[in-house]
Amino acid sequence: MNLKATNKTETNKYELEVEISAEDFNKALSEVAKTEGKKMSVPGFRKGHAPRSVIEKMYGENVFFEAAVDKLYRPAMQDAIEASGLEVIAVSNADVTSVSRENGIELKLTVVVKPVITIEGYKGIEATKKNVEVTDEDVSAELVKVQDRNSRMVDVDNRGALTGDTAVIDFEGFCDGKAFEGGKAEGFELSLGSGQFIPGFEDQVVGHEVGDEFEISVKFPEDYQAEELKGKDATFKIKLHQIKRKELPTLDDEFAKDVSEFDTLDEYKNSLREKLQSDREKQEEMNVENQIFDALIEKVQGEIPEEMYEQEVEESINNFAYRLQSQGLNLETYLKYTGMDVNAIKEQFRPQSEKQLKLRLALEKIAELENLEVSDEAVEEEYEKLAKQYNMEVAQIKNLVAETQIRADLKNQKAIDFVKENASVKAEKPAKKTTRRKSTKKAAEEKTEETAEAKTEE
Secondary structure (H helix, E strand, C coil): CEEEEEEEEECCEEEEEEEECHHHHHHHHHHHHHHHHCCCCCCCCCCCCCCHHHHHHHHCCCCCHHHHHHHHHHHHHHHHHHHHCCCEEEEEEEEEEEEECCCEEEEEEEEEECCCCEECCCCCCEEEECCCCCCHHHHHHHHHHHHHHCCEEEEECCCCCCCCCEEEEEEEEEECCEEEEEEEEEEEEEECCCCCCCCCHHHHHCCCCCCCEEEEEEECCCCCCCHHHCCCEEEEEEEEEEEEEEECCCCCHHHHHHHCCCCCHHHHHHHHHHHHHHHHHHHHHHHHHHHHHHHHHHHEECCCCHHHHHHHHHHHHHHHHHHHHHCCCCHHHHHHHHCCCHHHHHHHHHHHHHHHHHHHHHHHHHHHHCCCCCCHHHHHHHHHHHHHHCCCCHHHHHHHCCHHHHHHHHHHHHHHHHHHHCCEEEECCCCCCCCCCCCHHHHHHHHHHHHHHHHHHC
């Protein structure tokens, strides 16, 4: 491979002219002729046993050119990129401009390089931190959530269904006298008042008792997801099999023992307060960090190539698809369920992907400007941490995650720490409590009313 020329065509784009020698090309031709020739049929010869000269005479002397070019051009492209010394992030175009036995192959590559950016004012970024306070009401609300999670369902057979109950029903829906797809179920547990079903459905179940068979009439909303049911009137035949209500445990010391390691309710409430305080402080730290990140993103100056944004969006979508798989879903099913296509989901991920990319470029530039480095020991510690986290051997992690990626992530974290340490974070001033003074007229009116009431009582 010979890198013949490197020409800058526009901001962040270069054109590379690459030559592959006739010697290398003819060697590749001989190699692919042996492998590809075995798949070819020629009259008078057993399949795969015809001489190369006969095959080329029958199919044309260029019959193996395409396979030989395919064999050579990717390695040549990679070698050319390395030889150029450019920090290439994408190859936007690759053309074979000429091929011959005598002169070899000539390629023309259009590559996109990492942008040159500038960033100023990353020291002293201002952010506001709210004072975190956990009230008795907050603790009580959290306690109610725990109480609800530890509730149990008990059967009701001495009254009709009420809002808040769970009704176990069979139902079948009809539009214009005909059953419709997806409108039938048996033993369905419906939480009355949850808004789980279309408006009016749950309200008409309320009041009925176990064993009742009845019909209700509803109208599908105009924005209902099933096109054929939008705005349609429907009738549902329903049979009520069971009514269940939620029974909450008593909030006492026994409850605390059941749900925690504490012996008394007061001790458990104190632990809830501490956890709420810790969680809210962590959340506020994240809020401060996000303020700093947003400010950094605004300070990034430079022309970022579209290809880089597209790569970031693709990476975000791939990560999302991986998370879906962990939930037993796939991206295709998700798109079908949400009515989205590939372009729509790209648009959905675009804004956040742009922010992620700009932030990463900002952090990389800050690490460069501040000479932030990552030691070999820190890299090894991170590998060990990941191995422990995923219950794998360090060697396995090293096969999965490149050292360059580990080093880049750690360097970016150092840049984050640097910016946060040099930020100007101020505590948010608490809102002043104002006491409204009553007007003289209003006070006089209230006093007159009090006097009149006193006389009436006398």
